[in-house]
Amino acid sequence: MSSLKKIDTLENVNLEKLCTIKIGGIGKHIFFPKTEEEFKIIQSQSLDKDKKLILLGIGSNTIFKDGKLDYFFISTRKFKYIKYWEKGDYFYIHTSAGVSFKEITSIVKEKNLEGFENLAGIPATIGGAISMNAGAFNTEIFDIVEKVYWLNRHNEIIESKKEDILYGYRYTQFQQEGIVLSAILKLKKTNKPISKIIKQIIINRNKKQPVNIHTCGSTYKNPKQYPAGFLLEQSGLKGYKIKEIAFSNKHANFLVNLGKATYSDLIKLLEYAENLVNSNFGIKLQREVKIVE
Ligand SMILES: Cc1cc2nc3c(=O)[nH]c(=O)nc-3n(C[C@H](O)[C@H](O)[C@H](O)COP(=O)(O)OP(=O)(O)OC[C@H]3O[C@@H](n4cnc5c(N)ncnc54)[C@H](O)[C@@H]3O)c2cc1C
Known part of the structure; x- marks a missing residue:
């Protein structure tokens, strides 16, 4: 990995730190490129070494599985102009x-x-x-x-x-x-x-969405027929939880981590919700959140 040595890198990072819902295992290699050239080096090394390449921003729509993830993660947080x-x-x-x-x-x-x-x-x-x-x-x-x-x-x-x-x-x-x-x-x-307009928009967002809690935003895309939050709420899932992972009681389409939620409970909750909405409405919910497995 000679040319990778010049690039800011962290090894064996707790992936909870790289996503807003604070769930996940250990990421083996996290790269923080600062230039376009560094992105190229990481990508060519990932292809040479046959490593999956995962891009990350704030991780606000991303969920990581647990265990060790031997991928090349690229965080863009140091690539700013x-x-x-x-x-x-x-x-x-x-x-x-x-x-x-x-x-x-x-x-x-x-x-x-x-x-x-x-x-x-x-x-x-x-x-x-x-x-x-x-x-x-x-x-x-x-x-x-x-x-x-x-x-x-x-x-x-x-x-x-x-x-x-x-x-x-x-x-x-x-x-x-x-x-x-x-x-x-x-x-x-x-x-x-x-x-002034922006201030009001942010007030409106905060009225509808959970704030000051670990979440990854909308879990599902809105199907054409009804908003996902409505389908989840009508299925009795608003505030529903499995151990420490829940659908928010403020907005049913937001998953929230109530403390030390685990990936396996999260997946159980998603599968339960998807089956329930499908049997109640005949609608297959599509996940909006990106799950890195
Ligand atoms: C409280 C809260 C409120 C939210 N409200 C909204 C909302 O109103 N509307 C909305 O649309 N979303 C919302 N979200 C979801 C999320 O904020 C958006 O999807 C956002 O665009 C994700 O940005 P990110 O930088 O965190 O991306 P990440 O979660 O880091 O990544 C998202 C996806 O983009 C890919 N990616 C990241 N960077 C790159 C890159 N440089 N090149 C190629 N692929 C890349 C990742 O691999 C991943 O597949 C909300 C989330 C939270 C936590």
Whole structure:
């Protein structure tokens, strides 16, 4: 692993530290690349050594299984840069994958920009949000994406315009292949009181979602017929728990770790809920959370 030696790395890390629900085993190799070149080195070494490559932002939609996971994890948290410029009525932000929504929100407030406000408050990095096509209040990140720069399996950096990218509801092609390196967001200059609007949006989010508890956000995608939270609630699962893992009593679609929840109890709870909703409504819930097994 000679060329990997230059890259910030941690070995045998408790994966609880790398996800917001705080469940998981031990990650054998965690890399923290700071440059595009370092991403390339990690990817080529993972292919040479036949190691699965797992990208991680904040880990706010990720669950790890327990035991030892001998994969190459890449945390983007040290890969941060932001450039921005104006053109006519628009404001463009070129941001690397490791930049957080919090950091984007600060720019949006400072420059008074329209388009991002509904996304403020989602705990995400740009890379994770682009991969998930994160969204809230009828807005998704792809509404404001202009371009994505990503690394394919051959270590080529591809520049893709939004219209050339496959994306949909909480889905993008990057869930199959590709490391998101950076993106250009296009926002509009406005006279609306953006800081005030964002403040209200975050108040509304906090009224509906569990706060100050370990969670991984929405467990299931909303089926076309009904919201997943409604189906879970109607099945009597709001607040339902198996030992220390539960569906939140504030929002049934949010899994919450009540203390020392285990992966096996979490999987039991998911399977129980999926069977119950299927038998009650004939609807197969699709998991939105990404489970690293
Ligand atoms: C309290 C709470 C509220 C939430 N509210 C919302 C909400 O309103 N709307 C919403 O959509 N989501 C919500 N989520 C879920 C989560 O915040 C989003 O899915 C977010 O986009 C995940 O970002 P992340 O950086 O933490 O990604 P991670 O969880 O680290 O990763 C998510 C997926 O993206 C992949 N990935 C990460 N970085 C890259 C990269 N650079 N290149 C390629 N793939 C990558 C990972 O491998 C994984 O498959 C919420 C979560 C929590 C805990």
